[in-house]
Amino acid sequence: MSQVQPPSRSKKFSQKFSARRAENNLIYANPLPVIFPSPPPPPPSLLHRLLGISVSHVENPHCEGVLDLSTRSVWVLGMGDAMLLWQRGFFGKGDLSRSEPSWLARQVNARKQAKKGGLTSEEVTAKRRAERKQFKLDRAKAMAAAAAEAEVAFQEQGRVISTTYAPDGTRIIPSAATWKPTRTQEAQTGEPASSPKPEDTDDDEDDDEEEPIQNIEHLQLTLQEAFFLLWNLDCLSVLNPDTDTPLTLSQIWHAFQNAYIPSPTLSPSLNAPHSPRFDNPFLINYIVYHHYRSLGWVVKNGIKFCADYLLYKRGPIFSHAEFAIVVCPVYEDPADQESSPFNLQNASPFSWSWLSTINRVNAQVQKTLILSYVTIPARSRISEDVLSSPACFAHYSVREVVVRRFIPARMRD
Amino acid sequence: MDDVLERPSPQQPSSKDHNEEDQSSGDEDGGLDWTKLPGPGTTARPVIPKRGEKDFEPTQEGGSGLQLHVLDRARGAMVEALRAGRSISSKSISYGIWYPSIDRVHVTTARGIHFSTMGHSVARGVSSSDNPGDNEADRPLNHISGSKLPKRLELLPEEAIYLVERGALFCYKPIAQESIPGDSLSPEEISPGSPMSVQQAFAEMIGREGMTLERYQVYAYLKRLGFVLTRADPPTIDYPVAAPPSLPITRSLDQPRTVWHRLAALFSRLDVFKALRFIPCGHLVPLHKSSLSETRSIPSPESVASASSPYKVFFHVYKPSTPFRKTAPPAPDFYVVVVNARTTAMPSLHELTSLFYVLPEMPLPPPRKRGIQASTKKPNNVPTVKSPSSNVLGQASHDSSRTAHPPIQSSSQSAQPQSPTLFQHLTSFIPLFRTTAPKQITTPTFVPNRPNPFLALKTGTKTIVVAAVDSGSISFFRFGEGVFEEWPMA
Numbered sequence: 081m082s083q084v085q086p087p088s089r090s091k092k093f094s095q096k097f098s099a100r101r102a103e104n105n106l107i108y109a110n111p112l113p114v115i116f117p118s119p120p121p122p123p124p125s126l127l128h129r130l131l132g133i134s135v136s137h138v139e140n141p142h143c144e145g146v147l148d149l150s151t152r153s154v155w156v157l158g159m160g161d162a163m164l165l166w167q168r169g170f171f172g173k174g175d176l177s178r179s180e181p182s183w184l185a186r187q188v189n190a191r192k193q194a195k196k197g198g199l200t201s202e203e204v205t206a207k208r209r210a211e212r213k214q215f216k217l218d219r220a221k222a223m224a225a226a227a228a229e230a231e232v233a234f235q236e237q238g239r240v241i242s243t244t245y246a247p248d249g250t251r252i253i254p255s256a257a258t259w260k261p262t263r264t265q266e267a268q269t270g271e272p273a274s275s276p277k278p279e280d281t282d283d284d285e286d287d288d289e290e291e292p293i294q295n296i297e298h299l300q301l302t303l304q305e306a307f308f309l310l311w312n313l314d315c316l317s318v319l320n321p322d323t324d325t326p327l328t329l330s331q332i333w334h335a336f337q338n339a340y341i342p343s344p345t346l347s348p349s350l351n352a353p354h355s356p357r358f359d360n361p362f363l364i365n366y367i368v369y370h371h372y373r374s375l376g377w378v379v380k381n382g383i384k385f386c387a388d389y390l391l392y393k394r395g396p397i398f399s400h401a402e403f404a405i406v407v408c409p410v411y412e413d414p415a416d417q418e419s420s421p422f423n424l425q426n427a428s429p430f431s432w433s434w435l436s437t438i439n440r441v442n443a444q445v446q447k448t449l450i451l452s453y454v455t456i457p458a459r460s461r462i463s464e465d466v467l468s469s470p471a472c473f474a475h476y477s478v479r480e481v482v483v484r485r486f487i488p489a490r491m492r493d
Numbered sequence: 494m495d496d497v498l499e500r501p502s503p504q505q506p507s508s509k510d511h512n513e514e515d516q517s518s519g520d521e522d523g524g525l526d527w528t529k530l531p532g533p534g535t536t537a538r539p540v541i542p543k544r545g546e547k548d549f550e551p552t553q554e555g556g557s558g559l560q561l562h563v564l565d566r567a568r569g570a571m572v573e574a575l576r577a578g579r580s581i582s583s584k585s586i587s588y589g590i591w592y593p594s595i596d597r598v599h600v601t602t603a604r605g606i607h608f609s610t611m612g613h614s615v616a617r618g619v620s621s622s623d624n625p626g627d628n629e630a631d632r633p634l635n636h637i638s639g640s641k642l643p644k645r646l647e648l649l650p651e652e653a654i655y656l657v658e659r660g661a662l663f664c665y666k667p668i669a670q671e672s673i674p675g676d677s678l679s680p681e682e683i684s685p686g687s688p689m690s691v692q693q694a695f696a697e698m699i700g701r702e703g704m705t706l707e708r709y710q711v712y713a714y715l716k717r718l719g720f721v722l723t724r725a726d727p728p729t730i731d732y733p734v735a736a737p738p739s740l741p742i743t744r745s746l747d748q749p750r751t752v753w754h755r756l757a758a759l760f761s762r763l764d765v766f767k768a769l770r771f772i773p774c775g776h777l778v779p780l781h782k783s784s785l786s787e788t789r790s791i792p793s794p795e796s797v798a799s800a801s802s803p804y805k806v807f808f809h810v811y812k813p814s815t816p817f818r819k820t821a822p823p824a825p826d827f828y829v830v831v832v833n834a835r836t837t838a839m840p841s842l843h844e845l846t847s848l849f850y851v852l853p854e855m856p857l858p859p860p861r862k863r864g865i866q867a868s869t870k871k872p873n874n875v876p877t878v879k880s881p882s883s884n885v886l887g888q889a890s891h892d893s894s895r896t897a898h899p900p901i902q903s904s905s906q907s908a909q910p911q912s913p914t915l916f917q918h919l920t921s922f923i924p925l926f927r928t929t930a931p932k933q934i935t936t937p938t939f940v941p942n943r944p945n946p947f948l949a950l951k952t953g954t955k956t957i958v959v960a961a962v963d964s965g966s967i968s969f970f971r972f973g974e975g976v977f978e979e980w981p982m983a
Binding site (some may be wrong): 111112114116227230231234235312313367370371372373374375376377393394402403408410412428429430431432433435436439448450453455457458461473474476477478479480481482483484485486487488489491492493 | 557558559562714715718719720765766767769770771772773774775776778780781782812813814827834838839840841842843845947950951952953958961963968969970971972973974975976977978980981982983
């Protein structure tokens, strides 16, 4: 499991950084779980694999997952498979972690003394948030003190003094860029981590005999990710939660669609939906997911930024997401929209205030907002029989519109 | 005693503040710092200063004495600045007459720099054989015949209101109801007395010739910033418009890919990504609409953008630096649509497509110069109005796998032994070299140093600016046509 170093500004930073980058390049070298051989043999085509022609030297990990309808996801319980799926393509999310399933690592860290500073990403975030909270307290105190001083000066002498800059030019109120946590803060944050230490020091010698922590975490794949893996790359098999037997492709196709149709039971209904519809949310979201995955992007969930998906160039480890995708389904036939049981989000053009909101949110975090329009074929034009197989995707289409703010005052040159 | 507030502080503009200002809305959102404006006596144009210090909340008991003092100063400075009388030299005042019947202001005396970018000349006059009010625009203007009509300068309503608001135009309204627009009378003869007030100008001219309050607000805002605005569709024949960009020939979905990309694709072990691209994507895929006939795939501007849709380009906007000639305007820098934010929703896909349909493709903005590399990375900067089919962005590989068929083709090709495939690719490409020589020859040199894909992805090929006016607050949005399928990451 990768461990993230907190960024420091020491001289060794650049060396550590390049070593870290090289290590990440090794770990996350494969963009897909299935590894194809290097040139020269031409890689096997999708068609060949679908027909079952076995071509040698394709490494297929054959992971396994269980369908869970209450969360509309596929759970990968084996940690080996889970780490593999995460490291090759950043599929899925650990359910007890922020992204990568690192719960076990955090528990182990919490047990041991974290003196080497090998923190997981959650711990880094927690430390950063504690520091920022302290900075805000410091700043509030400094502002209050400066205001009080200015007030006193005004009352007594009628002088108006600046509250942010002292007469000699230094800043009275700290700015985030230059504030440094004091020693007391570091000791405080170090305290909770080492508080279990007194209990463990007695058992230090018996560390090996301590009961190993049971990993209760699993990797959770959305239905779209799971379908992408099993249909295109054939590296995932999904088990029926009731019977623990692998499901066939058509059963999965039906079950995933039925997951969005409200039903009384939680067992997957493996037969075709009673009235298959083109605007099933699974299909719409899958089309967008597949489109961007096929272009090479790493597609992750975008709920933190009011969007549906986030696009990463190589992965969340390497850089921040550049684009936030909002899926906007467009009905060819308005009558389909009225008769739809799904009530898809964003199917009608939204109001300017909402567009402005998501645009601002994403501009604040330096992401570009992209509206992905998915056209839904009309039931009058295409019969719904095509929905019995994934070949129906050829009837949809995806197109993007980039939304940005236009500030005339800055576009004058 | 308030020297500190008067003098701009030297330490304030730090780099961090600049950074924040880039992110934030900047000058046009916040209020001015009125204390830093020059007094009413100065003739220098006031510079919009940086914002002053701002407290977040009043201290207890309704604000401290210092805070109240600062507030009072700021308020007083604002009132003083606004109270100052605005003057204009009498030598730069223009005079005009407003004719409601034709919705135009005829400028009898034009002075000042404004008329280099505003107004258009119309040949209008009274001759015995013609009806008053007849436009006679269809008569060739240069035709020397018995009745050569005098050309005169006329202003559209928004231009007139703008100039009246600035104080650069004295506009008169004829008292007599039967005034003939073709009369070349001076203002004094028409309407003795005082010129129209700004209030009267608004009342008279808003609502005429498609000029609503929202459109005027956008017009005035952009004009004040220095842009040059013209209307997109001419209200009369005399109105000069930019030559419409030659409508894009329907780009074939199968663009020839460069030799290098085919080679790279052959040897790439990520060919699986290409094989996955079978979902139809991109703006060229026909957009079906149940109300249209099935055969008309690409919506023509008239079909969707009927009178019911407010999404039509209304203004052509030129940057202040663009050389603008009134008689032959160049290609506009921005296309602006003005809508009322409360009554009109965001454009739907059909409206956006019909808007994009009429726009030309813009070249990429040049990347920021990074020393020597700028020369190799710089894409073609010449506007593509003249040759819209030469897609400057075509340097990237165009995915031909838009339907289910090409992947099967590519898979069969890749199954063959390599050298004939390579040879086939090369030979198949030579005819393409000949037919589209000017474009293709340049592309191989670009491919090894591909321009940054993110620039193209973030700007898109065509951009439309929509101004959503919400009771006076204008929000501008740029909608760009995305080209993700042309810039794959793998």
